[in-house]
Amino acid sequence: MSNIAALKSTVSGSGSGNSSPPPSPPPINGYPNGQLDYIELSDPEEDEHRLQYAYVLWFSQRQSGKQNNVQPYDQNLKLVGGFNTVEKFWAVYGHLIRPSEMALHSDFHLFKLGIKPMWEDEANKDGGKWIVRLKKGLASRCWEDLLLAILGEQFMVGEEICGAVVSIRFQEDIISVWNKTANDQNTTIRIRDTLKRVLNLPPNTIMEYKTHNNSLRDKSSFRNTDVFLH
């Protein structure tokens, strides 16, 4: 079986941009310190249904007990798996716990193959994200609905979607959708409206938008957002 997609990349936002060649053989699932991750996706079988893009699922969890967490964000990122067909998606998704069962301060990140779930990534640097902060108890269903809509190409914004994140936090769970071009208002509005529709959000739901540039500036993912009320 041949491989159509292989990603070898340094998982680092700044600094070590020029990666040194990976030692061989590459580990199946990253290196212990998270510096390098590797994924291979096999060609779709004949009876499988191709997705428009290949996707990679990542997991991160803030180390507990460290108030000033000195460990860089990317070192907490773990590559869980990838898929390029509907069938392979179900195999991964169906064997994972739900977001509601995850520990506090942990996240699932689903991104297109080749895009790291980081503000600094080439595909994200001019981008931003829609944020929906949910009461506890709603995130699992919202996350599933969102995944189905992204994988099924229901957002209808060309190649603008980069990925999505579900974040388990104290007293709330947060769903985010990242797109490439933060200043493209046609696109961001379309994403907002589609997000509302596919998650079945009531009309009064607060949605927030934040550019990754602003996140880099205040080093915060969910503070100082632009708030949209309807």
Next chain:
Amino acid sequence: TTTSMPIPRYSLAEFRYGREEMLALIPKDIKMPNCLKHFPQLIRDNFQLPLALTPVTEEEQRLWSGRSVNSDLAFRASGKVGP
């Protein structure tokens, strides 16, 4: 005629699946991908049906039909007092 907002043009994706199609394509025999075995804290040995095919619980129904699905922190961020 004028429209208040221009209709953006995007190229249509070649591979599109509606929600029902995605759900209809769940394979019969489904094995755990090997890559997941590195994450014992995240996995379940047996395949779980998607939530879309499982009934909404009473608790979920209560939360969805409440005054807002947003967390209190969302209201604080928006500058509003609360739902």
